[in-house]
Amino acid sequence: MNIQFRESQEAASPLTVKTAIADCDIHPARATRTELYPYLAKRWQHHLEIYGVHAYQGMMEGPPYPKAQPNASRRDAYPPEGGPQGSSLSFMQKQLLDPNNVQLGVLNPLNTGQGIRNHELSAALCSAINDWQIDKWTSKDKRLKASIVVGNEDGLSAAAEIRERAGDKNFVQVLLLSRNVEPLGQRRYWPIYQAAEEAGLPVGVHAFGFGGNPITPSGWPSYYIEEMVGHSQCQQSALASLVLEGVFERFPKLKIVMIEAGFGWAPSLAWRLDKVWQRLRSEVPHVKRLPSEYIREQVWWTTQPMEDPERREDLFDVINWIGWDRLLFATDYPHWDYDEPSRVLPAGVSEANREAFYLGNAKKLYGIS
Amino acid sequence: MARHVIASVDELPPGTRKFLEIEGRPIAVFNIKGEYFGLMNRCPHQGAALCEGPLIGLAQSKEPGEIEYTKLGEIIRCPWHGWEFDIRTGQSYCDPRRFRVKAYPAHVEPGASVVKGPYVAETIPVSVESDYVVVEL
Numbered sequence: 001m002n003i004q005f006r007e008s009q010e011a012a013s014p015l016t017v018k019t020a021i022a023d024c025d026i027h028p029a030r031a032t033r034t035e036l037y038p039y040l041a042k043r044w045q046h047h048l049e050i051y052g053v054h055a056y057q058g059m060m061e062g063p064p065y066p067k068a069q070p071n072a073s074r075r076d077a078y079p080p081e082g083g084p085q086g087s088s089l090s091f092m093q094k095q096l097l098d099p100n101n102v103q104l105g106v107l108n109p110l111n112t113g114q115g116i117r118n119h120e121l122s123a124a125l126c127s128a129i130n131d132w133q134i135d136k137w138t139s140k141d142k143r144l145k146a147s148i149v150v151g152n153e154d155g156l157s158a159a160a161e162i163r164e165r166a167g168d169k170n171f172v173q174v175l176l177l178s179r180n181v182e183p184l185g186q187r188r189y190w191p192i193y194q195a196a197e198e199a200g201l202p203v204g205v206h207a208f209g210f211g212g213n214p215i216t217p218s219g220w221p222s223y224y225i226e227e228m229v230g231h232s233q234c235q236q237s238a239l240a241s242l243v244l245e246g247v248f249e250r251f252p253k254l255k256i257v258m259i260e261a262g263f264g265w266a267p268s269l270a271w272r273l274d275k276v277w278q279r280l281r282s283e284v285p286h287v288k289r290l291p292s293e294y295i296r297e298q299v300w301w302t303t304q305p306m307e308d309p310e311r312r313e314d315l316f317d318v319i320n321w322i323g324w325d326r327l328l329f330a331t332d333y334p335h336w337d338y339d340e341p342s343r344v345l346p347a348g349v350s351e352a353n354r355e356a357f358y359l360g361n362a363k364k365l366y367g368i369s
Numbered sequence: 370m371a372r373h374v375i376a377s378v379d380e381l382p383p384g385t386r387k388f389l390e391i392e393g394r395p396i397a398v399f400n401i402k403g404e405y406f407g408l409m410n411r412c413p414h415q416g417a418a419l420c421e422g423p424l425i426g427l428a429q430s431k432e433p434g435e436i437e438y439t440k441l442g443e444i445i446r447c448p449w450h451g452w453e454f455d456i457r458t459g460q461s462y463c464d465p466r467r468f469r470v471k472a473y474p475a476h477v478e479p480g481a482s483v484v485k486g487p488y489v490a491e492t493i494p495v496s497v498e499s500d501y502v503v504v505e506l
Contacts, residue, residue, distance in 0.1 A: 068451055069448070069451065074417075074448055074449050075421060075422055075423065075448035075449075076417070076418060076421050076448045076449075336448075336449060336450065336451065337450060338449055338450075339415070340415040340416055340417075340449075342416075343414075343415040343416060344415075
């Protein structure tokens with residue numbers, strides 16, 4: 001006669017993936033506004049208090065968040081001890097790393113020192129973020145690896161930061177954002193690619209940024225949903241620029257990771273580039289091979305957000321073109337468009353491809369044994 | 370269909386919700402202005418704890434420029450991806466054909482009838498003087 005029930009102590013835990021996975025896009029956050037101060041010279045602490053930061057982007061003082069959820073994050077990702085989502089290591093372990101058996105988690109901090117007009121301040125903030133990543137995250141959990149954040153608009157100081165961190169096992173890639181002052185293939189950014197190539201580090205290009213240009217090529221849109229799809233347009237421009245300015249030709253060992261902008265558009269962009277290159281190659285004689293060849297050899301793609309076509313065969317067609325060896329699984333934790341590892345890949349994938357997708361490709365790319 | 374006493378009415382005032390596990394299923398029961406609704410606490414999309422999300426209204430538009438905002442406090446928004454479901458029915462508005470959350474009828478029974486059964490709860494002391502929220506599973 002008795003009915004069994006018990007009060008749930010917390011949210012039902014999600015289904016877990018039993019095998020180990022890599023999560024190639026995790027966003028750590030600062031718990032407080034001044035959390036970086038221990039890593040900043042007094043000169044810059046005072047500068048921030050007196051002048052604040054000036055970005056290329058307008059309206060930075062108005063919050064770019066919330067976006068769809070507070071802080072663009074899962075509503076269940078507030079740490080119990082307070083602070084914004086993504087600011088607690090112990091809660092990240094409990095909510096993301098442990099239940100999903102994450103063996104490698106790549107940190108991509110946003111809202112850092114990138115896109116700031118004062119290049120010295122930008123470099124100081126980026127360096128502080130990198131120290132903070134070691135202190136607060138990677139030294140405390142060996143599963144986590146950091147991305148080197150660089151003052152992207154000043155290629156020389158960015159390259160210096162990369163060289164300073166090169167060889168440090170806390171770092172596995174260099175992080176750029178897709179919205180910069182100029183398209184990413186331009187010369188001002190080349191010192192970054194040169195230093196990354198020398199260090200053997202992939203360069204991640206994460207959607208977003210504060211370059212000051214509109215979110216879409218046709219201007220500022222009305223809705224956040226337009227911004228969401230605008231990321232892939234922006235990433236396409238960035239990739240076309242990298243190919244056509246000759247970055248891949250100049251730096252043949254450079255590896256680019258396209259983060260959080262989808263990948264369904266990759267084949268069509270490559271096909272369009274190939275077609276026009278055959279007609280207009282004399283304009284860009286430094287591009288010596290079909291654009292698609294550079295893209296397929298030197299570009300990797302994180303999965304979140306995966307396109308979700310009605311017929312899963314369509315998704316497989318795209319992946320088959322890109323290569324099952326080029327996709328890196330990512331959740332985008334703690335952001336609201338998080339992908340649940342156990343639900344993201346449709347049925348019908350071979351065991352080898354599944355392993356590569358969830359873990360193998362990332363370990364190989366990031367040099368994790 | 371088994372019926373489960375899940376709370377006394379005092380324990381679940383308007384605007385609150387209660388999370389439970391009944392027969393291994395995660396369930397949430399809501400009190401919306403004195404009406405009670407039960408929902409499976411799992412989003413059919415990717416499995417988030419659906420009922421942890423905010424209760425909002427339903428924004429609809431007959432044509433661009435006209436927005437109707439109705440069902441205030443009756444739409445649950447998933448904490449992860451923002452998918453919206455009607456807590457009265459579990460219906461999704463973005464894809465009602467493929468995605469629906471299981472809804473469980475909930476209502477109030479007087480203590481006298483609860484004590485007589487067939488409802489029994491292990492952890493709630495039940496008396497005839499009070500009213501209880503009962504969910505059908």
